[in-house]
Amino acid sequence: MWRRVASVSHLFSHSKSTKFNQGASTFKIWETFTSESEIPTPSKGSPFITFVLGGPGSGKGTQCAKIVEAFGFTHVSAGDLLRREIASGSAYGSVILSTIREGKIVPSQVTVELIQKEMESNDNYKFLIDGFPRSEENRKAFEQTIGAEPDVVLFFDCPEQEMVKRVLNRNQGRVDDNIDTIKKRLEIFDELNWPVINYYSQRGKLHKINAVGTVDEIFEKVRPIFAPLSTNFYMK
Ligand SMILES: Nc1ncnc2c1ncn2[C@@H]1O[C@H](COP(=O)(O)OP(=O)(O)O)[C@@H](O)[C@H]1O
């Protein structure tokens, strides 16, 4: 059985629910979402959370490494946490492994608990949560358990053909980097991730980035999103 996780809302002294409600009033229609979202002013004492979305192979992990280097975020990759859980021989390991092999989504309680532990054990307050939320269920579980909303949501938009090519060339020995699993992952992405993307678009938090080009070209589209952080006293 998956066990319930305790709330860590005490960690986050400034609840973001008020801001979230205000955000809903700045509704934007689906077709118009772009990179127009404004970065919120960070306040001392609350974490600055960025969700990083995109299909398999869209370049999330690669761009996260660049953001870490340039802006001092802590990179929390949901997939890496799940793979670490498998490697640790945890009781959930075999279930996580078969879920990943089938390209399906691991129950949210498990993933959120791993993310929560990682955030709690880190002194930094700027987090990139990579590969999460992958479904509305993931999103709601984070909101309820962590009691926080993302400040920024990045979405790396990449054609399927390019994603498949990149994943098949990734060469990291992953059990899900094969054509059969990729097809399933792309189907699941289409079915479950779009509602999440739409949700954040409507709240004016989504930054959609064309993920075709060189790594550096794409990072030059990402950089301006975080540039205001460099000039903010608390984020240094
Ligand atoms: N802009 C890019 N152009 C070509 N290959 C890329 C680019 N960005 C990342 N890659 C490569 O594609 C593969 C998938 O990238 P990765 O960052 O792991 O994506 P994701 O985390 O979204 O699955 C990796 O082998 C990576 O080196």
Ligand SMILES: Nc1ccn([C@@H]2O[C@H](COP(=O)(O)OP(=O)(O)O)[C@@H](O)[C@H]2O)c(=O)n1
């Ligand atoms: N929020 C998440 C993230 C990953 N996963 C699982 O972990 C796999 C690998 O995720 P990942 O983020 O490392 O994959 P990439 O998009 O980086 O290729 C996914 O296909 C899911 O099976 C999940 O269940 N829930």
Ligand SMILES: [Mg+2]
């Ligand atoms: Mg990745």
